[in-house]
Amino acid sequence: xxxxxxxxxxxxxxxxxxxxxxxxxxxxxxxxxxxxxxxxxxxxxxxxxxxxxxxxxxxxxxxxxxxxxxxxxxxxxxxxxxxxxxxxxxxxxxxxxxxxxxxxxxxxxxxxxxxxxxxxxxxxxxxxxxxxxxxxxxxxxxxxxxxxxxxxxxxxxxxxxxxxxxxxxxxxxxxxxxxxxxxxxxxxxxxxxxxxxxxxxxxxxxxxxxxxxxxxxxxxxxxxxxxxxxxxxxxxxxxxxxxxxxxxxxxxxxxxxxxxxxxxxxxxxxxxxxxxxxxxxxxxxxxxxxxxxxxxxxxxxxxxxxxxxxxxxxxxxxxx
Amino acid sequence: xxxxxxxxxxxxxxxxxxxxxxxxxxxxxxxxxxxxxxxxxxxxxxxxxxxxxxxxxxxxxxxxxxxxxxxxxxxxxxxxxxxxxxxxxxxxxxxxxxxxxxxxxxxxxxxxxxxxxxxxxxxxxxxxxxxxxxxxxxxxxxxxxxxxxxxxxxxxxxxxxxxxxxxxxxxxxxxxxxxxxxxxxxxxxxxxxxxxxxxxxxxxxxxxxxxxxxxxxxxxxxxxxxxxxxxxx
Amino acid sequence: xxxxxxxxxxxxxxxxxxxxxxxxxxxxxxxxxxxxxxxxxxxxxxxxxxxxxxxxxxxxxxxxxxxxxxxxxxxxxxxxxxxxxxxxxxxxxxxxxxxxxxxxxxxxxxxxxxxxxxxxxxxxxxxxxxxxxxxxxxxxxxxxxxxxxxxxxxxxxxxxxxxxxxxxxxxxxxxxxxxxxxxxxxxxxxxxxxxxxxxxxxxxxxxxxxxxxxxxxxxxxxxxxxxxxxxxxxxxxxxxxxxxxxxxxxxxxxxxxxxxxxxxxxxxxxxxx
Numbered sequence: 001x002x003x004x005x006x007x008x009x010x011x012x013x014x015x016x017x018x019x020x021x022x023x024x025x026x027x028x029x030x031x032x033x034x035x036x037x038x039x040x041x042x043x044x045x046x047x048x049x050x051x052x053x054x055x056x057x058x059x060x061x062x063x064x065x066x067x068x069x070x071x072x073x074x075x076x077x078x079x080x081x082x083x084x085x086x087x088x089x090x091x092x093x094x095x096x097x098x099x100x101x102x103x104x105x106x107x108x109x110x111x112x113x114x115x116x117x118x119x120x121x122x123x124x125x126x127x128x129x130x131x132x133x134x135x136x137x138x139x140x141x142x143x144x145x146x147x148x149x150x151x152x153x154x155x156x157x158x159x160x161x162x163x164x165x166x167x168x169x170x171x172x173x174x175x176x177x178x179x180x181x182x183x184x185x186x187x188x189x190x191x192x193x194x195x196x197x198x199x200x201x202x203x204x205x206x207x208x209x210x211x212x213x214x215x216x217x218x219x220x221x222x223x224x225x226x227x228x229x230x231x232x233x234x235x236x237x238x239x240x241x242x243x244x245x246x247x248x249x250x251x252x253x254x255x256x257x258x259x260x261x262x263x264x265x266x267x268x269x270x271x272x273x274x275x276x277x278x279x280x281x282x283x284x285x286x287x288x289x290x291x292x293x294x295x296x297x298x299x300x301x302x303x304x305x306x307x308x309x310x311x312x313x314x315x316x317x318x319x320x
Numbered sequence: 321x322x323x324x325x326x327x328x329x330x331x332x333x334x335x336x337x338x339x340x341x342x343x344x345x346x347x348x349x350x351x352x353x354x355x356x357x358x359x360x361x362x363x364x365x366x367x368x369x370x371x372x373x374x375x376x377x378x379x380x381x382x383x384x385x386x387x388x389x390x391x392x393x394x395x396x397x398x399x400x401x402x403x404x405x406x407x408x409x410x411x412x413x414x415x416x417x418x419x420x421x422x423x424x425x426x427x428x429x430x431x432x433x434x435x436x437x438x439x440x441x442x443x444x445x446x447x448x449x450x451x452x453x454x455x456x457x458x459x460x461x462x463x464x465x466x467x468x469x470x471x472x473x474x475x476x477x478x479x480x481x482x483x484x485x486x487x488x489x490x491x492x493x494x495x496x497x498x499x500x501x502x503x504x505x506x507x508x509x510x511x512x513x514x515x516x517x518x519x520x521x522x523x524x525x526x527x528x529x530x531x532x533x534x535x536x537x538x539x540x541x542x543x544x545x546x547x548x549x550x551x552x553x
Numbered sequence: 554x555x556x557x558x559x560x561x562x563x564x565x566x567x568x569x570x571x572x573x574x575x576x577x578x579x580x581x582x583x584x585x586x587x588x589x590x591x592x593x594x595x596x597x598x599x600x601x602x603x604x605x606x607x608x609x610x611x612x613x614x615x616x617x618x619x620x621x622x623x624x625x626x627x628x629x630x631x632x633x634x635x636x637x638x639x640x641x642x643x644x645x646x647x648x649x650x651x652x653x654x655x656x657x658x659x660x661x662x663x664x665x666x667x668x669x670x671x672x673x674x675x676x677x678x679x680x681x682x683x684x685x686x687x688x689x690x691x692x693x694x695x696x697x698x699x700x701x702x703x704x705x706x707x708x709x710x711x712x713x714x715x716x717x718x719x720x721x722x723x724x725x726x727x728x729x730x731x732x733x734x735x736x737x738x739x740x741x742x743x744x745x746x747x748x749x750x751x752x753x754x755x756x757x758x759x760x761x762x763x764x765x766x767x768x769x770x771x772x773x774x775x776x777x778x779x780x781x782x783x784x785x786x787x788x789x790x791x792x793x794x795x796x797x798x799x800x801x802x803x804x805x806x807x808x809x810x811x812x813x814x815x816x817x818x819x820x821x822x823x824x825x826x
Contacts, residue, residue, distance in 0.1 A: 110633060197670035201732070204628060205683040206660035206739065215682070216672055316673055317719065322823070390782045392809045393821045529811025 047295070051288030060293055074286045076293055081255055082168075082263030083297055086247070087237050089172035089259075090179065094232055097176070098183030099218075099225055105184070106191040107213055127181035131241035138174030138246035143167075162260055169259040171247030178242055179232035186231060190224020191217060220316065226309040230302055237298040240267045250276075266294040325389065332382050332402050336409075339375040340453050343409040344446060346372070346416035347512055351442045354423035354505065355435055362427075365420040372413035379406035401526045405456075408515040408522075412449070415508040415515075422501040422508075432488075432498050441477050441509040444470065448516035452523055461527040467520035468532070474513035481506045576603040579773050580625065580743070585639035587620060587629070594620045596797045598639070602790070607765060607774045609788035609805065611781060613820065616794040618777045622745050625775065626662040627655050643743070660687070663741035667748040669728035671720035671735070676703075676712050679720045679731060683739045698738055706734035707764050726757025733764065737772065744768065746776040750783070762787050781821055785809045793817045 062075025101119070109116040147164035155162055194217055202212040218225075240248075249262035250272060256263040270290050277283035346365050353362035383403040391399060448467050455464035485499040485506075521533050578601035587595040595617045602608045610618035623629045624641055627648060641648050648658055660683070672679050680699045689695060699716070703709040708730045712723070720731055729749060736744060746765070750758040765774060765787050778784050784791050785805060792802040793812075801808065801817045812818045819825050 195670070197666060197668060198672060200628070200631075200666065201670040201672065201735075202682070203631065204626065204659055204664040204666075205686070205735065206656050207683070207686050208656055211686060220673060317721075325823075391822065392781055392785065393812055393818050395822050396810060 044295075047288055047292050050285060051290075051292040059289055074289075076266060076269060076290055078252065078255055078264045079266040079269045079290070080293060080297060082248075083237060083266045083294065084301070085168060085256065085263060086172050086175065086243065086265065087233055087301060089168065090175040090236055091229055091233060093173055093176035094179050094183050095225070095229055098180050098228065098232075099187050101180075102184045102187035102191060103213060103218075106188055107209065107217070123181050123184050126177075127185075129178075131178065131239055132244075134174055134178045134242040135244045135246060137177070138170055138242060142170040142173055143246060146170075165260075166245065166247045166249070166262050167260045168247050168256050168263050171243040171263070174242045174246045175236045175239065178239070179236050182231045182235065183225075183228040186228025187221065187225050190221040190227070193224065194220050223309050223313045223316070226305060226312065230305045230309070233301050233305060234298060237301065238267050238294065240265075240271050243268060266290055266297065270294070325386070325391070325395075328382065328386055329395065329398065332379065332386065332399065335375060335379050335382065336402055336405050337453075337457070339372060339379065339406060339409045340449070342368070342372055342375070343412040343416070344449050344453075346413050347419070347442065347446060347449075347509075350416040350419035350423060351439060353420055354426065355439060357423075357427045357431070359424050359427050362420040362423045366417050369413050369417045372410050376406045376410040379403060397526050397529065401522045404522050405519060408518050412512050412515050415512050418508045419505050422505050426498060426501050429498055432495060432502075437477060437481050438502065438505060438509065441474055441481075441506065441513075444474050444477070445509050445513040445516060448474075448513055449519070452516050452519040455520065455523045456526070459527055461524045464520040464523035464527075465532070468517050468524075471513050471517040474510055478506050478510035576606050578602065579604040579644060580775075581640075581642040582621075582624075583640045583642070585621070585624065585637070585641060587617075587624065587638075588636045589632070590634045590636075594797055595624075598799045600792060600799060600802045602773065602775060604773050605769060605771075606789040607769055607776060607787055608790045608792065609784035610775065610777045610792050610794060611779070611784050611820075612794035612800075613825075614779070615796075617797040618792075618794050619747055621794070622747055622775060622777050623664075625743070625745055626659050626664055628659075628664065630655065660739050661741050662743045662745060663736035663739065664745045665729070665732050665736050665747070665749050667751055669725065669732045669752070671723070671728050671731050673719065673721055675717045676720050676723070676731060677716040680735050680738045683735065687739065702734040702738040703731075705737055705768070706730045707760065707767075708734055724757075726753050726760060729753060729757070729761060730764065733761075733768075737768070742773060744772045744774045746774065748777055748779065751779065758783070781809070781823075793820060795820070 059075055060080065061077040063077050101123075105116065105119060109119070143164060143166060147161065147167070147170065150163035151158070151161050198216055198220070199212055202216045203209070207215070243265060247262050248265045248268040250264075252262060252264050270287060273283055273287045273290065274280075277287075346368060349361055350365045352358065353365060380403055383399050383406075386395075386399050448470055451467045452464055455461060455467070482503055485503050489496050489499040518533075521531075524530065524532050580602040582601070583599050585595055585598045586593065598621065610622060612618050620629065624637070625643075625648075629635050629637070637649065643658075643662070646653070672682060674682070677699055680702050681695050684695055684698055689698070700709060700713075703712065708727060711727060712718075712731075720728065723731060729752075733744075733749070749765075750761045753761065762783065765776065768774060776784075776788065788805045790802065791805045791808040793800045793808065793814075793816075795816060801812060801814045803813070807813075808817060809821060812821060
């Protein structure tokens with residue numbers, strides 16, 4: 001040692017100082033959080049308050065009648081079925097396509113290649129399209145073009161269109177196209193989160209790329225994919241514009257029995273109630289009640305999806 | 321390895337050079353003590369041997385410490401060579417002490433005859449030592465290689481001297497003590513030359529990475545057996 | 554190549570009578586050059602790796618040793634923009650020939666990575682993964698191979714009671730030994746190891762090194778390491794690389810006690826890089 005030893009302690013450390021900027025930021029972010037929670041509470045409270053009257057099992061599950069504006073006789077059972085059906089069908093379409101696209105973009109595509117960039121910008125643009133445009137798209141493409149062609153092929157002599165009209169399947173497909181970006185992005189994120197070391201390990205053992213994706217990567221990415229599904233469901237359940245021309249019906253005497261049937265829908269029913277009701281004051285409870293049921297249905301669908309995801313996560317953590 | 325490691329390596333080399341210098345000086349002074357019959361000088365040589373012992377220990381300690389850092393290649397060879405150097409030089413010091421002790425004993429009796437062969441052997445041995453050290457300092461393995469065969473010359477002188485002293489002792493028994501002492505001194509000088517040869521072999525290993533020990537020696541001639549080692553005191 | 558002098562053993566154990574120079578050459582690298590796009594990473598490399606010995610690649614960061622290692626099982630194919638000239642022959646066959654089945658190559662040339670990368674599956678499934686890919690499905694057969702591999706990797710005793718627990722629950726050293734077990738389960742001919750112990754503590758490192766010395770009986774091992782003493786401890790041959798070039802290739806003893814090139818000496822004694 002060449003230097004003389006310095007004294008280490010220069011005195012007591014003192015009490016903590018008050019940092020105004022820190023405090024202010026904490027306060028600001030806390031206030032923002034509180035504000036959001038408060039807004040949520042107000043909205044839900046308002047809904048439940050007004051929709052509570054007339055809320056009964058008969059309301060939720062009971063069938064609709066022609067006179068759906070009378071609180072005493074209104075029921076939203078068919079709408080619940082319709083909404084659930086279209087959301088579930090949508091999920092069946094959007095998950096495979098979205099996941100496959102995401103897998104292509106992450107695992108196979110070369111990052112700088114023009115084709116890849118085209119796909120990516122297409123996905124981004126798709127995300128920004130207004131919902132009503134999807135509705136028109138569904139009408140023009142699915143119903144007129146695809147449905148019309150199917151009718152021409154399968155039942156050319158039938159004057160009444162079977163496929164070429166608003167139907168459950170077209171509404172679901174339209175919603176699938178709309179929520180595709182959500183699923184693609186969520187899947188891509190979860191695929192990217194998997195360390196490349198795992199893929200390398202698999203390939204170095206003599207697995208093909210496909211085997212690696214199916215046996216190592218996808219199982220790991222499953223929670224992320226399910227998250228994408230949850231987001232898609234939440235978004236789609238409350239959308240009216242895409243289903244407006246493609247399958248939602250004002251009134252149907254019975255539940256849809258085939259994919260080519262139209263259906264009644266909760267979100268659409270809210271729209272109907274608020275624009276077509278002769279006596280808005282009398283119908284208001286139904287309106288609020290329907291919204292509450294829609295929220296509950298969305299909530300229920302999400303809970304199911306979250307439970308599935310939790311189980312998948314737990315299984316991934318524990319064993320193979 | 322770091323700068324600190326290099327500094328330690330330099331320190332190791334310094335200790336070696338110091339020790340070599342002291343060892344050579346010890347032999348030289350012991351010879352002078354013999355030739356000039358200077359008992360005081362001889363006693364100084366004996367006393368100074370502890371310095372050489374201490375240096376050997378110091379070199380070994382530093383060497384082990386450096387080895388624990390797992391050095392490789394040239395560094396590894398330098399450290400192992402340094403430790404062997406230290407051992408050889410310490411023994412050179414011991415031989416100088418032996419010569420000094422015998423010189424004191426010889427001083428008690430009149431000189432038999434003028435010393436010719438023994439100083440000659442001493443010069444040869446010291447020169448070998450000097451050359452080996454120069455080869456070490458100046459990174460000249462060829463020079464060290466040239467030292468190795470010269471050991472034979474000293475061996476031959478030692479054998480010749482032993483034969484002469486042996487026949488002398490037989491003819492004139494009153495000279496036995498002096499002759500024996502001289503034989504011991506001769507043997508000690510032969511050993512100094514051996515150590516110098518060892519040093520030269522180590523220097524070749526250090527700079528060329530090849531082990532030349534025991535390879536350049538021809539088969540031993542089938543005549544006199546080596547005399548028994550002298551008693552140390 | 555110089556045969557090691559019997560007095561200068563760097564490793565404790567050399568089988569009596571076997572000379573390291575007598576082992577036949579299994580991998581021949583001939584005038585191999587590699588570019589990442591336009592940047593050269595390997596320049597005109599030629600040497601041979603001998604069978605059932607441990608060969609170490611050493612050199613400062615960025616010298617190309619890992620790149621070269623990955624050429625041996627064509628893992629560099631996975632990187633965009635990689636261009637190669639020259640030949641790599643394993644058992645006489647050019648592995649970059651168009652007709653070569655890369656999947657089969659990677660089964661015969663296994664790899665262990667710097668950071669252990671067990672699958673987030675059970676210990677059993679990690680090892681059974683590659684076996685199932687090859688079509689081995691019978692439980693009895695899988696059980697047997699899993700046990701054999703774990704024993705060979707010196708991991709069996711520690712995990713035999715929890716084969717179906719997640720591999721991620723193992724310690725770092727255990728995970729790396731699991732990766733080794735996984736790699737040897739398919740009985741490759743060659744095992745490539747890219748700094749396998751660099752992320753481990755000294756005790757775990759020592760166990761991996763012992764393991765490598767045991768594995769040498771059955772596999773040809775190539776190991777990339779930046780730890781010179783490790784290379785001196787476990788390898789028979791060492792190749793020193795610098796800036797994409799092979800500077801010196803010789804027995805480990807020679808490289809670490811008396812290298813021929815000054816560059817090698819400077820690197821090995823830590824005076825650069």
